[in-house]
Amino acid sequence: MASPNVSFDTLPASIRKPGKYIEFNTRLAVRTLPANTQRVLIVAQSTAQGAQPAGQPVAVFSDDEARILFGTGSIAHAMVKAAIVSNPYLQIDVLPVADDAAGIAASGTVTVTGTAASAGVVSLAVADSSVRIAVAKGDAAAAVAAALAAAVNARAELPVTATAQTGTVTLTARNKGTLGNRIPLALSETADGVAAEIAAMSGGQADPDITAALAAVFGGGHHIIVSPYTDQENLTALRTHLDAVSHALEQRGAIGVCGLTGTLAQATTLAGQINSGRITMALLPGTESTSWQVAAAYAAQIAGEEDPARPLNTLPLTGIVAPPVPRRLSRMEQETALHNGITPLEVAPGEIVRIVRSVSTYTLDPQGIDDIALLDVTTIRTLDYVRKAVRERISLRFPREKLSARTAPKVRSEILDVLVKMEELEIVEEVEANKSGVIVERDSQDPNRLNAKIPVDVVNGLHVFAGRIDLLL
Numbered sequence: 001m002a003s004p005n006v007s008f009d010t011l012p013a014s015i016r017k018p019g020k021y022i023e024f025n026t027r028l029a030v031r032t033l034p035a036n037t038q039r040v041l042i043v044a045q046s047t048a049q050g051a052q053p054a055g056q057p058v059a060v061f062s063d064d065e066a067r068i069l070f071g072t073g074s075i076a077h078a079m080v081k082a083a084i085v086s087n088p089y090l091q092i093d094v095l096p097v098a099d100d101a102a103g104i105a106a107s108g109t110v111t112v113t114g115t116a117a118s119a120g121v122v123s124l125a126v127a128d129s130s131v132r133i134a135v136a137k138g139d140a141a142a143a144v145a146a147a148l149a150a151a152v153n154a155r156a157e158l159p160v161t162a163t164a165q166t167g168t169v170t171l172t173a174r175n176k177g178t179l180g181n182r183i184p185l186a187l188s189e190t191a192d193g194v195a196a197e198i199a200a201m202s203g204g205q206a207d208p209d210i211t212a213a214l215a216a217v218f219g220g221g222h223h224i225i226v227s228p229y230t231d232q233e234n235l236t237a238l239r240t241h242l243d244a245v246s247h248a249l250e251q252r253g254a255i256g257v258c259g260l261t262g263t264l265a266q267a268t269t270l271a272g273q274i275n276s277g278r279i280t281m282a283l284l285p286g287t288e289s290t291s292w293q294v295a296a297a298y299a300a301q302i303a304g305e306e307d308p309a310r311p312l313n314t315l316p317l318t319g320i321v322a323p324p325v326p327r328r329l330s331r332m333e334q335e336t337a338l339h340n341g342i343t344p345l346e347v348a349p350g351e352i353v354r355i356v357r358s359v360s361t362y363t364l365d366p367q368g369i370d371d372i373a374l375l376d377v378t379t380i381r382t383l384d385y386v387r388k389a390v391r392e393r394i395s396l397r398f399p400r401e402k403l404s405a406r407t408a409p410k411v412r413s414e415i416l417d418v419l420v421k422m423e424e425l426e427i428v429e430e431v432e433a434n435k436s437g438v439i440v441e442r443d444s445q446d447p448n449r450l451n452a453k454i455p456v457d458v459v460n461g462l463h464v465f466a467g468r469i470d471l472l473l
Helices: 063-070 075-086 141-154 178-182 211-216 232-245 264-274 291-304 331-339 377-397 407-424
Strands: 039-045 058-060 091-097 107-114 120-126 129-135 160-165 168-173 185-189 194-202 224-226 255-260 279-283 343-348 352-355 439-442 450-453
Touching: 039 075, 039 291, 058 063, 063 075, 063 091, 075 091, 075 291, 091 211, 107 141, 107 185, 120 141, 120 194, 129 141, 141 160, 141 168, 141 194, 178 194, 178 291, 185 194, 211 232, 224 232, 224 291, 232 255, 232 264, 232 279, 255 264, 255 291, 255 377, 264 279, 264 331, 279 291, 291 343, 331 343, 377 407, 407 439, 407 450
Parallel strands: 039 091, 039 224, 224 255, 255 279, 279 343
Antiparallel strands: 058 091, 107 168, 107 194, 120 129, 120 185, 160 168, 343 352, 439 450
16 A cells, blocks of 8 residues: 555544544745854953953943943954944854963053153054044153053053053053054154154963863854964864864854964964864954954954855955055965965955955865865855755754655755755756755665765855957057
8 A cells, every 4th residue: 555645743543533633734834045144253351340251152232232241442342343343233242251360461662751842742553543642842751651641541442551650651451461462553743852662562471272162152053253362272272163063963064263464474374274164364464453353354244244155255344454555465465375275355445454355274185285175265154054954954844754765755855955946046056967966865774864965066256257358450
């Protein structure tokens, strides 16, 4: 006798009382692809003034909220602000971490000498913010230094605090660790008779280890994790975490994002040490913005693009300061960056910082052979989305399915439907050509298991157009 084509969840076959019984089946209701909203997690240091306990993630919706939760001027606060400026419509969670117990805060100095022979202005740039004080004729160096320190401390959002003594202003990073060494400082003064000399931020040591913090959000389901830390140890911890949550048994695909403001050589060396298809690093040498602000703004733009296959080329990092012309990456330097797993940022008309091409740090396979399989960040994001769409469709259609000879064809049909819909959205292509390669079969060892092979031809980005112009006389 043929197997029944209709099965029921709530109506047993043993009913004997006459009647017309109808149940509802919602498993076939969803015929579309799942949404691809991106959740961003920022892992960064807070200060003692922050209300949110370290190690406990929290959703954040505004700059003002970040001030209260993580402390005004903290690294976490600065990253939230940069992300929101770059993309105001983000879903942001922040995992605050405390300064390392052995950490040392970076410091820099402004040394003022002389007595003002005329009125003028002293301007101090700290990262992407400026502090100005007026200098009156006759002001001594000690008075100028004291006024400058007071002006710095009046700006609580700055990443440094200040003290003044006998004409020297000492600037100290709010958070301990090496990140403070990267806070840019610049100085100018216009009062005759007054001279000022600046010493760059230095001496910061011991960043916090984010391994334990990441373990606390292992099941958080975040799609993009932003780290201000670019030391090899923390990036290796981030890579390990991303590989774990994205594993075939966990299936919560995620990528990591970092920002770099140093040299191209430093960046390419770091990318080679990480070599991960799930980590992308954006490089903008010479900017007055901090590297963690660059990371947050870059991540915000990635999160804003829900189509996983669409390239991020030309997207603006609003709020990030354009570096001076001599520090900008040249055309060949950008090419070098892209060949070595670094995402170069460039300055477009209007002094707007934009993404050139978003690539991962993965350049070599386990044998050390050049490999472009995961070159573009869009590739791994597309694969994560395909996995999510197929898994959710199978879960919806077959929550309590029996495994018979008829099951595999039904499962295969649903997989093909998902792929066809993705092809309509230009996320994958050549579905018909690869149709024969979609195989669903019973496992030879486990009688309760189906195995599937799903060939996926991801849609690539249009990054290069090459043409030849033939001169005809």
